[in-house]
Amino acid sequence: MKHLTTFALGTLLAMSAGAVEYKAIQPEKSKVTFQYKQMGVAMDGHFKKFAAQLNFDPAKPAAAQAQIEIDLASIDAGSSDADDEVVGKTWFNVKAFPKATFVAKQIKATGTNQFEVTGALTIKGKSQDIKFPLKLAAQGNAGVFSGGFVMRRADFAIGEGMWAKFDVVANDIQVNFQLTAISGK
Amino acid sequence: MNNSYTAIAKLFHWGMALVFAGLIVLGFVMTDMPLSPEKLQYYAWHKWAGVSVFMLVWLRLVWRVLNPPPAYPSTMSPWVKGVAHLGHAALYGLMIVIPVSGWLLSSAKGVQTVWFGVLPLPDLLEKNKELGQLLHEVHEALNFVLLFLLAGHVAAALKHHWIDRDDILKRMLPTRSTTTQKDTV
Numbered sequence: 001m002k003h004l005t006t007f008a009l010g011t012l013l014a015m016s017a018g019a020v021e022y023k024a025i026q027p028e029k030s031k032v033t034f035q036y037k038q039m040g041v042a043m044d045g046h047f048k049k050f051a052a053q054l055n056f057d058p059a060k061p062a063a064a065q066a067q068i069e070i071d072l073a074s075i076d077a078g079s080s081d082a083d084d085e086v087v088g089k090t091w092f093n094v095k096a097f098p099k100a101t102f103v104a105k106q107i108k109a110t111g112t113n114q115f116e117v118t119g120a121l122t123i124k125g126k127s128q129d130i131k132f133p134l135k136l137a138a139q140g141n142a143g144v145f146s147g148g149f150v151m152r153r154a155d156f157a158i159g160e161g162m163w164a165k166f167d168v169v170a171n172d173i174q175v176n177f178q179l180t181a182i183s184g185k
Numbered sequence: 186m187n188n189s190y191t192a193i194a195k196l197f198h199w200g201m202a203l204v205f206a207g208l209i210v211l212g213f214v215m216t217d218m219p220l221s222p223e224k225l226q227y228y229a230w231h232k233w234a235g236v237s238v239f240m241l242v243w244l245r246l247v248w249r250v251l252n253p254p255p256a257y258p259s260t261m262s263p264w265v266k267g268v269a270h271l272g273h274a275a276l277y278g279l280m281i282v283i284p285v286s287g288w289l290l291s292s293a294k295g296v297q298t299v300w301f302g303v304l305p306l307p308d309l310l311e312k313n314k315e316l317g318q319l320l321h322e323v324h325e326a327l328n329f330v331l332l333f334l335l336a337g338h339v340a341a342a343l344k345h346h347w348i349d350r351d352d353i354l355k356r357m358l359p360t361r362s363t364t365t366q367k368d369t370v
Contacts, residue, residue, distance in 0.1 A: 167222075
């Protein structure tokens with residue numbers, strides 16, 4: 001019941017604000033980063049190129065559509081050695097699989113400007129459903145969507161052969177994103 | 186007057202000689218390797234051992250202050266004694282400066298040093314590719330200076346032993362207690 005009222009309140013607020021719908025992603029104000037562990041050392045990386053299609057009305061999350069496409073060759077994995085390595089066959093194999101995609105299947109409101117997203121993550125020809133919390137912060141006519149999830153590189157055959165063991169490069173990869181989208185009518 | 190080094194001082198000397206030799210060989214091997222899990226492992230081991238000797242050298246210096254080494258034989262001229270003191274001071278200095286340069290280079294390259302994969306050392310420098318490369322060269326150059334001094338150190342010890350026929354080398358060699366000597370004879 002309480003859930004329903006906050007949801008209704010959120011809907012009302014959004015409606016009174018004039019039913020914004022976030023659409024165009026501003027790449028310069030957006031980022032997709034990841035963290036992984038190598039020999040017990042936390043390493044940071046990010047992707048320089050990605051594109052997203054978005055139709056997101058916070059008042060109607062069930063009708064929202066979201067899709068993000070990451071250009072895997074644009075990776076910065078922490079060092080030029082690592083960048084050269086991870087585009088290769090045993091890691092992302094970007095020649096055969098240049099992009100990683102995420103397509104949202106279901107978006108549910110869990111609170112004010114808080115959502116739970118379920119969708120398919122596809123990397124290297126392998127697809128898996130993931131679920132993660134999403135936060136929205138309105139900034140003028142822009143909305144900043146942020147969230148993150150942990151993926152296991154082995155589920156997508158990222159790092160095969162001599163890299164398949166997790167003693168040097170850990171299996172868990174924390175992925176975080178922050179996408180700024182402008183609202184349209 | 187005691188004319189030999191303490192057993193602890195000998196242990197420090199030979200133990201660290203071994204670790205430094207291993208570190209230098211590992212350093213050259215690992216930097217020449219193509220990227221592989223072993224390469225990353227060797228880098229981690231090199232750093233762990235480097236941090237360890239950095240701490241050991243301070244213990245060694247404390248021990249040296251508390252247990253001063255035996256005096257040089259009177260057959261050595263003041264000039265030669267001065268050179269010997271200077272050489273040893275430079276060796277100690279390098280044993281401190283080289284690990285520090287490695288730590289800094291690691292920071293500048295964006296790979297934090299985590300001792301034995303457990304204890305993270307603070308990064309004293311921001312990630313900076315050019316500085317990282319420069320520090321790499323400094324680290325390497327300092328090791329060449331160390332190798333040069335070590336060659337002099339060994340040559341001097343052998344000269345004392347075979348040409349001057351004094352006890353400079355012998356007083357750093359492991360000694361057996363008199364009882365074991367009786368047993369083995």
